[in-house]
Amino acid sequence: MLQQAHRAHIERLLAFAQQPGAAEGTIERSWLRCFNDYGLDPSRPVPAYIVEAQRLREHKDQIEDFLGVARTGMEQLYKRVSALDCVLLLTDAHGVTVDFIGNDHRDHELKRAGLYLGADWSEPRAGTCAVGTCIVEQAPVTCHQTDHFDVSHITLTCNSAPLFDPTGGFLGVLDVSALSAPAPREGQHLALQMTTMYAQMIEDANFLRYFRDQWILRLGSTWSLVDVDSEIMVAFDADGVIRGINSGGRRRLRLADAAEGHGGKPLDLRGHLLTEVFREDMSELWRIAHAGMSSERTAVRTHDHGLYYATAIAPRGAPGRPSAPGAQPALPSAEASAALDALGAGDPQMQRLILQAKRLANKPLNILVHGETGTGKEVLAKALHAASERRGKSFVAVNCAAIPESLIESELFGYSPGTFTGARSKGMRGLIAQSDGGTLFLDEIGDMPLHLQSRLLRVLSEREVMPLGAEKPIPVDLRVIAASHRDLRQLIAEQCFREDLYYRLCGATLHLPALRERRDKDYLIARIAAEEGRQLDMRAELAPATLALLRAYTWQGNVRQLRNVLRFALAMSDNGFIDTDALPPEILEGTQENPAEAAPAATRPLPGNEREVLLAALRRNKWRITQVAVQLGIARATVYRQMERYGIVAPNQQ
Ligand SMILES: Nc1ncnc2c1ncn2[C@@H]1O[C@H](COP(=O)(O)OP(=O)(O)OP(=O)(O)O)[C@@H](O)[C@H]1O
Known part of the structure; x- marks a missing residue:
């Protein structure tokens, strides 16, 4: 009987392919796509496809912040339609089922039919179906029994409605499906109405939250x-x-x-x-x-x-009207902002930045800090924390590029007891929870893997963190200062960074100038020399010729390199008096090669030349990574990371 129905369905589709006519209906248009665009063959059925667990997780992570809102709507809808013996599917924009409410008694049957978590219902893979066709048409679709292209699905009846995100982007599909339903198609009208109505309710709940x-x-x-x-x-x-x-x-x-x-x-x-x-x-x-x-x-x-x-x-927290002028958070006291004042002296760019930072210190905004490596992004973040009312709580710094990718998730979000076996079975409070009430500094945010970007976005929008393996989220009161020396807008264009996360992070943007651009080098040299001297318990004094060489150098590694050079020179000095011969050779060479004292900034290496600068340093130091790291004033791990990023391979590795 079923065999006969299958044969009849295949013949009907093949006849359609011969004479498609105007193909004006939604279903016919989809059949045409199946033949012409996806090259599907009705005589070769493809069973339902369930993506593997890891891929499902990646798909879920992409819309994680939406899943909670959608779940509430799905549960409400399920109460209303469960008597019809149907199941609910929520798919992402690719047609992968990321949430599901079904019937445990029919688990096996539902899984085989693809009415299950992880099922991929995209049109190119599954042929004409409610979800896949709804994605293409971006409109509600009923796909009733033999409307389906693939004979494996012709007993199913499915109703799908599209879901859009608060900015109008296509987000996914809400679907009500049944393994079997009465034959008349008209009976599905109400189910489609309900699906569309709940899709709208879920969208609106998401809109209000967003x-x-x-x-x-x-x-x-x-x-x-x-x-x-x-x-x-x-x-x-x-x-x-x-x-x-x-x-x-x-x-x-x-x-x-x-x-x-x-x-x-x-x-x-x-x-x-x-x-x-x-x-x-x-x-x-x-x-x-x-x-x-x-x-x-x-x-x-x-x-x-x-x-x-x-x-x-009214906006959350608003007293019902826009805040009156003067209701702004007060500027920090002179004592609190001392750390900000100490960042520079007399450089116009730094003065502007310090003033902006003081204004931002107590604003409830996340801040994005740009600047080349070693310009002092973390130092600025700490100073902002110290100047803010959060200073009594923790400042937690995380270098997203330095933690192995496999550990970032557990380090940041933590995990509950029993999530891992062995020594870690007691669970761990993640770094996000540790910075509750304080400041979380995320360095090299551009290196954060995409799936964790989604989870971070959720933390920022929901103000709660869900440790791995936990059942309940933990509320967190967080200010995030993120830093990157990479161009995040470029990473967004390359689809390596989430645009929505970018906007969450950049409540304000601060730009730290490169050391070679700063006019307060003397102040920094004196201050850092004194600090390093205190560490070694000696006074630090610079010979005028030494100072001239330091002023003239181009400082690719910025303030970090300056600190390393002064530390080295102090160790080499005669009881704290730093003559030119105490300086590391690259300072002498760098200035000889490049008598750049008066060189205009435009001729000096720019961040965009990072690859060339690195390559030259590697060649100069005969590919000895430690020496390159010291010379550029960056960590060894950063040298390796940059080599990987720029596709630089050492000769002995080629
Ligand atoms: N204004 C400053 N005064 C004194 N020392 C500074 C200042 N800015 C940076 N430094 C020193 O430079 C070094 C690098 O600073 P920091 O780690 O903040 O730089 P960064 O821009 O965050 O570097 P990266 O891009 O590698 O993460 C540190 O040793 C820090 O003490």
Whole structure:
């Protein structure tokens, strides 16, 4: 019987392939793609494919912060549809099932059918199916029995609705599927409606969470329902600029000058003013916003004659109105900001940076610090911590490039007892939890693996950390200062760094100048020489010729290299008096090769020349890594990492 049905299905598809006609329907369009784009053959069925555990984990990590929100919606939906003997699938944008609610009694059957965690329902792999076709069409789809392309799936009935993220990107699919269902297709109408409705609810819950630090205008066409069922949500900032808009809003709202002839295509309204969409002026819109959830709902009109009832939600922590001028956190006291003041003296770039850092010290913002290696990014992060009200709590520094990739996760997030066997079975508080109340400094953030970037993003947005193997997250109050000498925007373009994490991290950006650009070298030389002298319990005094050589050097390893050179010179000196012959040879050579005292900055090596500088140092030092590290003032591990990054291989390794 089944054999016969299979044969009939294959023949029907082959006949379609011969004469596809206009292929106007969603299902027919997908069949055509199966033949023409994916080269699928209906006479060669492909059983359901479940991705392996590691890959599933990677897929989950990509949308980890969304999974919690979606789960709540799925559980609600399941209560309503479980009587229909169906299962729920949540897939990511690639069609891989990242969450699932099913029926334990039919576990084996469901797994075989692909109605299971990890099942890959992308159209190129599974052929026409609700999830895969919904991904391509980005619209709700019912795929009922023989709508499926592959005969392995023709007993299934599936309803899928797309899910979009708060910025309008495609996020995944919510799907309600059954192993069997009554034959008439019309019976699926209600299931598709429910799936679409819950997809919208999940999207909106995610939107509210994502924009909880912004004002949100909620609009509905029914006065009495606007608080509980707002069809449209618009997130906006204190300047009245639109920051985000939910799917309902993308479908219905237009700009004033796009009111005619936009062809019904959703426009991206982000970055536009509310007043470009609504006829009310900003003071009226603020009046509505401040009325909040009170009963004072007010009608607003759009430029294209739409009429909506409006209410608003204030940003988290806001007292219901934009903060009054003067309510800014106070600047740190002179005592607290001493560490910031000590960072430089008399260099205009540093002066600007110190002033900015003082203003930022007590702001609830994460900070991104840029600067070449050794410019003092960690020193700046520590000074910011010391100047802030967090100074009584821990400052925890993590070098993402120095910890082996396999350990970063457990080091950062920690693990609960019993997660690992042996000596570590007691569990460990991760570095994130250790910096609760204080500052977490993430150095070389650009080297953090992508799947951990997702987890970090979740920590930053949820303000809680989930140790490995734990069942409950731990709340954390965190300020993150991240640093990188790599161009994070470039890494985003290369898809090696998450853009959303970048925006979470760069509440403000501080740029540390390279030592060769600084005009306060004398101050740094004197200060570091004195510090190093104290370490060795000797006074440190520099001969005028020594000072001249140090001023003239180009300092590829920046302040770190300067400190290393002074430490070396002190050890070589005659009781703390540093004459030129106490200096390491590269300082003398570097200045001879490059009498750069007056060389304009543009002719000196720039960060972009990092590969050349490294290669030259390797050749000069006959590929002895320790010497190169000392000379450039960087760690040995950094030399190896940079060699790998730039594809430099030592001659004896080739
Ligand atoms: N303003 C400063 N005053 C005194 N010492 C400094 C200063 N800035 C940096 N240093 C010294 O330079 C060395 C490197 O500093 P730091 O580790 O903060 O640099 P970094 O930019 O974070 O380096 P990397 O990019 O390799 O992580 C340290 O020994 C530090 O003490």
